[in-house]
Amino acid sequence: MPDTWEALKTECMQCRGCELAETRTHVVFGDGAETAEILFIGEGPGQHEDEQGVPFVGKAGQLLDDMLEMIGLDRAKVYVANIVKCRPPQNRDPLSTEQEACIGWLRRQTALLRPKIIVCLGRIAAQAIIREDFKITSEHGQWFARNGVQMTAIYHPAALLRDVNKRPDTFEDLKAIQAKVRELCGHTGV
Ligand code: URA
Numbered sequence: 001m002p003d004t005w006e007a008l009k010t011e012c013m014q015c016r017g018c019e020l021a022e023t024r025t026h027v028v029f030g031d032g033a034e035t036a037e038i039l040f041i042g043e044g045p046g047q048h049e050d051e052q053g054v055p056f057v058g059k060a061g062q063l064l065d066d067m068l069e070m071i072g073l074d075r076a077k078v079y080v081a082n083i084v085k086c087r088p089p090q091n092r093d094p095l096s097t098e099q100e101a102c103i104g105w106l107r108r109q110t111a112l113l114r115p116k117i118i119v120c121l122g123r124i125a126a127q128a129i130i131r132e133d134f135k136i137t138s139e140h141g142q143w144f145a146r147n148g149v150q151m152t153a154i155y156h157p158a159a160l161l162r163d164v165n166k167r168p169d170t171f172e173d174l175k176a177i178q179a180k181v182r183e184l185c186g187h188t189g190v
Contacts, residue, residue, distance in 0.1 A: 003108050005034050012085060018101035020086035020094075026053030030081035030109055037185040038073070039115040040064070041106070042082045043124040043156065044094050050087035055080045060157040064121070067157065067170070071178035079113055081106055083128045099128055116184045118149055119177060122156025129153075141173035143180070150180060 013027045028045040031054050048058035056064045068074050084094040084102045094102075110118075120126040126134040130144055130151055144151045154173045155166045 003112055005112055008105070008108050008112065012105050015085065015102075015105070018086075018098045020084065020088060020098055023089050024086035025050045027085050028053055028055050028082060028087075029085060029105075030079060031055050032075050032079035033077060034079070034113065036077060036079040036113060037116045038078045038181060039110065039113055039118045040078055040080045040121060041118060041125040041129060042080070042121045044082050044084035045087040046091050047087070055082055056157075059161060063157040063161060067174055070171075071174050071181070073181070079109075079115070081109055083125050093124060099124075103128065115149060117177070117180055118151040120151065120153035122153070122159060125156075126153035140169065141176060143176075150184065152177065152180075 009029050012029050015021060015027060024045075026045075026049075028049045042055060045055065046058050046060070048061070049055055055061070064080075065075070068078065083106065084098050085105055086102075088094050088098070118129065120129050123134065123136040126136055126139070130153060134153065136153060136155065140154050141152060152173070154177075155170050160166050160170055
């Protein structure tokens with residue numbers, strides 16, 4: 001049976017595929033338009049996301065919303081998901097075993113969405129999606145094509161909150177994403 005969004009979400013919400021299930025409050029499945037042509041992928045839920053069950057709702061999420069707005073996008077026009085769906089304790093990086101246990105959900109989300117553009121937010125997502133040895137400092141903003149999907153990575157919004165010196169590069173990367181959206185998706189991206 002092919003997946004439906006509803007069935008996939010119901011199944012995912014019950015996942016106990018790794019030890020993060022023991023400490024989570026909510027599974028953070030994903031958010032946005034199920035018809036979006038652009039998929040943004042973060043690392044994993046933080047405290048606020050774990051509490052609310054929605055990705056990118058804390059400080060980094062507010063900055064992500066501002067970044068989307070700068071290029072004429074918003075949550076209703078894109079889809080946002082994470083590499084791991086449950087919060088790693090103390091916001092540590094998700095372990096490779098946790099990523100491996102979880103990545104199947106994102107694969108199935110991607111298969112349903114069939115996005116034209118994937119934007120990885122930060123190193124963890126870029127290494128899981130684009131290339132294992134991806135270097136975010138030297139390769140952010142570069143484009144990669146796989147199975148007809150255009151992929152890029154930008155600095156994680158939390159990194160931009162910590163280090164404002166990364167913001168000018170990200171501004172350039174966002175403009176390139178906007179150009180790619182216009183080229184491939186028309187003006188709205190949906
Ligand atoms: N950081 C992430 O990578 N994902 C979220 O959902 C929130 C913060």
